[in-house]
Amino acid sequence: MAGAPTKGKQKIGLKWSNPAVQSVVYQAALIAVVLYGGWVIVTTTQANLARLNIATGFGFMDNTAGFGIVQSLIPYTEESSYGRAFLVGLINTLMVAGIGIVLATILGFFVGVARLSSNWLVSRLAWTYVEVMRNIPLLLQLFFCYFTVLRPLPPPADSLSPLEGVYLNNRGVVVPSPVFGESSTLFVIAVLLSLVAGYAIIRWARKRQAATGEIFPAWRTAIAIVLGVPALIWLVGGAPFTLDLPVYRGFGFDGGMRLIPEFIALLLGLTLYTAAFIAEIVRAGILSVSHGQTEAAYALGLPQGRTLRLVVIPQALRVIVPPLTSQLLNLTKNSSLAVAIAYPDLVAVFAGTVLNQTGQAIEVIALTMAVYLTISLVTSFLMNLYNARVAIQER
Amino acid sequence: MENRFQALLMGLVLGAAIVYLFMPIAQAPGPAGNRPAAAESADGKARPEVRAGNTLAEVRNRGELVCGVNQGLPGFSNPDDKGHWSGIDVDYCRALASAIFDDPTKVKFRPLNAKDRFTALQSGEIDILSRNTTWTMSRDTQLGLDFAGVSYYDGQGFIVHKDSGIENAADLDGATICTQTGTTTELNVADYFRSHGYKYKVLSYEKNDEALAAYDNHRCDAYTTDASGLAAVRLKMKDPSQHRILPEIISKEPLGPAVRQGDPQWADIARWTLFALINADELGVTSKNVEEMKGSDSPRVRRLLGGEGAYGHMIGLTDDWVVRIIRHVGNYSEVFERNVGTNTKLGIERGLNALWNKGGIMYAPPIR
Numbered sequence: 086m087a088g089a090p091t092k093g094k095q096k097i098g099l100k101w102s103n104p105a106v107q108s109v110v111y112q113a114a115l116i117a118v119v120l121y122g123g124w125v126i127v128t129t130t131q132a133n134l135a136r137l138n139i140a141t142g143f144g145f146m147d148n149t150a151g152f153g154i155v156q157s158l159i160p161y162t163e164e165s166s167y168g169r170a171f172l173v174g175l176i177n178t179l180m181v182a183g184i185g186i187v188l189a190t191i192l193g194f195f196v197g198v199a200r201l202s203s204n205w206l207v208s209r210l211a212w213t214y215v216e217v218m219r220n221i222p223l224l225l226q227l228f229f230c231y232f233t234v235l236r237p238l239p240p241p242a243d244s245l246s247p248l249e250g251v252y253l254n255n256r257g258v259v260v261p262s263p264v265f266g267e268s269s270t271l272f273v274i275a276v277l278l279s280l281v282a283g284y285a286i287i288r289w290a291r292k293r294q295a296a297t298g299e300i301f302p303a304w305r306t307a308i309a310i311v312l313g314v315p316a317l318i319w320l321v322g323g324a325p326f327t328l329d330l331p332v333y334r335g336f337g338f339d340g341g342m343r344l345i346p347e348f349i350a351l352l353l354g355l356t357l358y359t360a361a362f363i364a365e366i367v368r369a370g371i372l373s374v375s376h377g378q379t380e381a382a383y384a385l386g387l388p389q390g391r392t393l394r395l396v397v398i399p400q401a402l403r404v405i406v407p408p409l410t411s412q413l414l415n416l417t418k419n420s421s422l423a424v425a426i427a428y429p430d431l432v433a434v435f436a437g438t439v440l441n442q443t444g445q446a447i448e449v450i451a452l453t454m455a456v457y458l459t460i461s462l463v464t465s466f467l468m469n470l471y472n473a474r475v476a477i478q479e480r
Numbered sequence: 481m482e483n484r485f486q487a488l489l490m491g492l493v494l495g496a497a498i499v500y501l502f503m504p505i506a507q508a509p510g511p512a513g514n515r516p517a518a519a520e521s522a523d524g525k526a527r528p529e530v531r532a533g534n535t536l537a538e539v540r541n542r543g544e545l546v547c548g549v550n551q552g553l554p555g556f557s558n559p560d561d562k563g564h565w566s567g568i569d570v571d572y573c574r575a576l577a578s579a580i581f582d583d584p585t586k587v588k589f590r591p592l593n594a595k596d597r598f599t600a601l602q603s604g605e606i607d608i609l610s611r612n613t614t615w616t617m618s619r620d621t622q623l624g625l626d627f628a629g630v631s632y633y634d635g636q637g638f639i640v641h642k643d644s645g646i647e648n649a650a651d652l653d654g655a656t657i658c659t660q661t662g663t664t665t666e667l668n669v670a671d672y673f674r675s676h677g678y679k680y681k682v683l684s685y686e687k688n689d690e691a692l693a694a695y696d697n698h699r700c701d702a703y704t705t706d707a708s709g710l711a712a713v714r715l716k717m718k719d720p721s722q723h724r725i726l727p728e729i730i731s732k733e734p735l736g737p738a739v740r741q742g743d744p745q746w747a748d749i750a751r752w753t754l755f756a757l758i759n760a761d762e763l764g765v766t767s768k769n770v771e772e773m774k775g776s777d778s779p780r781v782r783r784l785l786g787g788e789g790a791y792g793h794m795i796g797l798t799d800d801w802v803v804r805i806i807r808h809v810g811n812y813s814e815v816f817e818r819n820v821g822t823n824t825k826l827g828i829e830r831g832l833n834a835l836w837n838k839g840g841i842m843y844a845p846p847i848r
Binding site: 118153256334336424427440441443 | 484487488490492499595598599618622623624653655656661662669670671673674682683684685686690693694698699741
C-alpha cells in the first residue's frame with residue numbers, strides 16, 4: 086500500500102495529509118462507533134426485558150411443548166420438549182428444501198435447454214413457462230398449488246387407488262411402507278457394495294479411455310451390477326422386507342407412509358418457481374459459450390447431444406454455478422412461506438407456535454435466523470467447492 | 481509501522497470522542513412529556529424504546545388511544561366496508577377512550593394477528609391489547625403484561641361438516657383438525673385428545689382465512705376455535721346449514737384486555753373501565769337513562785356516576801368518568817347485545833356472561 090513510497094520519510098509519516106493515516110483513523114473511528122452501537126443495543130434490550138418482566142434465556146427449550154405436529158420424521162409427541170419441536174421443524178425444512186433443490190435444478194436445466202431448442206413449439210413452451218412462473222409472487226403460487234391440489238381430490242372414504250395399496254385423497258398420498266425383515270441387513274450391504282463397484286468400474290473405464298482410447302461400456306455394466314446383484318440376493322434369500330399396507334379406518338388410513346398435501350403443494354410451488362429462474366441462468370450460461378465451440382465440435386464429428394454434454398455444458402457451468410447458488414439459497418429461504426399453508430416447517434413450528442407459547446421472541450427469532458444462516462452458508466460452501474472444480478483452469 | 485499505531489490510536493480517540501458526543505442522545509431517557517411527540521414525528525411507527533409508568537400522560541399527549549384488535553372477528557372486532565370497527569373488544573377500547581377524552585372516536589385501532597399481538601404490546605406499539613386474548617398464567621407471568629379482567633367468558637369448541645356424521649366430540653377420534661397458529665387452541669386440542677386417548681392430526685395455518693378454506697375443502701374434519709368464533713365462522717360458510725357446532729366445550733377461555741406491566745395506574749384504568757361497564761349493567765345504568773340516574777338516591781349509583789366520592793381522581797381521571805363511558809358506549813349488557821346478542825346475526829345467549837345474580841358468572845368488584 087503506502088509502504089513503499091513513504092519508506093524513506095518515516096518522520097513526516099504521521100501527517101493528516103498522508104492518505105494512509107487518514108484511512109486508518111477513519112476506519113478505527115468507524116469500528117469504535119459500530120462496536121459502541123452494538124453494545125448499547127444489547128445492554129438496552131437486556132435492561133428493558135428485565136424491567137418489563139419478560140422471561141429471557143434458552144431454558145424454555147427443555148419445557149414440554151404440549152402441541153401436536155402433523156408431520157414428523159423423528160418420534161414426537163405432545164409430551165416432547167420445545168427443543169424436540171425445534172428439531173422436527175428443522176428436519177421438515179431441510180426435507181422440503183433438499184428435495185426442492187434437486188428437483189428445481191433438474192427441471193431448470195431441462196427448461197433452460199428447451200428454451201434454446203430449435204424446435205419452435207418446445208422453445209415457446211419453455212418461454213411461456215419461464216415468463217408465467219417467475220412473474221407471479223410465490224405466495225400466490227403456493228395458495229394456488231395448495232387449493233388446486235386439494236379441491237379436486239376425493240375425501241378419504243372415496244380414495245382413488247391407482248395401484249394396490251396406494252391411495253390418493255384430500256388428506257394426501259398414502260403408500261405401503263416397507264417393513265424390514267431378517268435378511269434385510271445382507272440386502273442393504275449388497276446394495277451398497279454394488280453401488281461402490283459400479284462407481285469403481287466407471288472411473289476405471291474413464292481412466293483407461295483417457296490413457297489408451299479404448300472404449301468400455303462402463304455405464305451399462307455398472308447398471309447391470311447395481312440392479313442385478315440385489316435382485317439375485319432377493320431371489321435366493323427371499324424378499325428382504327414385507328409391505329405394510331395402509332388400511333382405511335374411521336377418518337383416514339392407518340399404516341403405510343404418507344405425503345401430506347401441504348408438503349406436496351409447497352414442494353411443487355418452490356420447485357416450479359425456482360426452476361423458472363434456474364432455466365434463465367442455464368440459458369445465459371449456454372449462450373455465453375461462443376458458437377465457434379459448437380461449430381468446432383460439429384467439425385470434429387461430435388453429434389449434437391455429445392457436443393452439448395462434452396463441450397458446451399462444461400464451459401457454461403462456470404457461468405451458471407454462482408447465480409445458481411443464490412437461487413438454491415432462495416429456495417431454502419422461501420420454504421419459510423410454508424406457514425401460510427400449514428406445512429410444519431421451522432418457521433411455522435418454532436417461530437410460530439413455540440414463539441407464541443413462550444413469548445420469547447428475541448431468543449426464538451435469533452435461533453431461527455441462525456439456522457437459516459447456517460443452512461445457507463453450508464449450501465454456499467458446497468456450491469463454492471463445486472464452482473472451484475468447474476471453474477476454468479488458467480494455465 | 482509506528483505510524484500505523486499512532487494513527488490507530490488517533491482513530492480510537494476520535495471514535496471515543498464521537499461516541500461521547502452522541503452519548504446523551506443514546507442514553508438519556510428524556511422527560512416523560514416530550515418523548516411521544518418527538519418519537520411520533522418521524523414516521524408514526526413504533527418506537528423501539530419501551531416506557532413504563534406514564535401511559536396515561538402519553539395517551540393524553542398523543543390525543544388518542546392506540547388499541548390492538550383482531551383483524552376480523554365478527555362480534556369482537558370487525559371492520560365494515562367503510563373501515564368502521566365494531567365488536568365487544570372494539571367497544572371496550574371506545575369505553576376507555578371515552579373515560580379519558582370524553583370522546584369514543586379518539587381511538588386508533590391497530591389490527592393484529594394472533595402471533596404478533598404480544599410483541600406489539602411489549603414494544604409499545606399499542607397502549608392496550610383488546611383482541612379476544614385468553615388470560616393464562618404463562619401469558620400473565622412470562623410476557624411482561626397484565627390482564628385487566630375478563631370481558632367475555634368463552635370456551636373452545638368444534639365445527640364439523642354435517643355430512644361427516646359427527647355428532648359430538650367423541651366421534652372425532654382420528655380426525656384432522658384445522659386451526660390458527662399462535663393461539664391457545666393448539667394446546668387445548670392436544671390436551672383434549674391426549675386426555676381422552678384419541679388420535680388426531682392438527683393443521684395450524686398462519687391466517688384464519690386459509691384455515692377456513694382448508695376446512696371448507698374437507699382437508700380437515702373439524703375446525704376449532706372459541707365457541708363465540710364458531711358462530712361467526714358458520715356465518716362465513718357458503719351454506720351455514722351444512723355445518724354443525726358440536727355441543728362440547730373443551731376449555732376455559734376467559735378473554736380480556738391486557739396492558740404492559742410496570743404502569744400500575746394504567747392497569748387500574750384498564751381494569752376499572754371494564755368493571756364500570758359491568759357495575760353499570762348490574763345497577764341498571766344505561767346510555768339512555770344515565771343523565772336521570774345521576775340524580776339517583778342509591779349510594780351505589782351515586783358513587784358509580786361520581787355523585788359521591790372522588791373515584792375518578794383515584795385513577796387519574798375525572799370523577800364523571802363512568803358517565804362518559806356509559807353515555808358514549810353503554811353498559812356491558814348494551815355492548816353485549818349490540819355486538820353478539822340474540823338479536824344479532826351471531827345470536828349468542830348471555831350464558832356464562834350473564835351477571836352473577838342472573839345465572840352467569842360476570843361479577844365486578846364494587847366501586848367504593
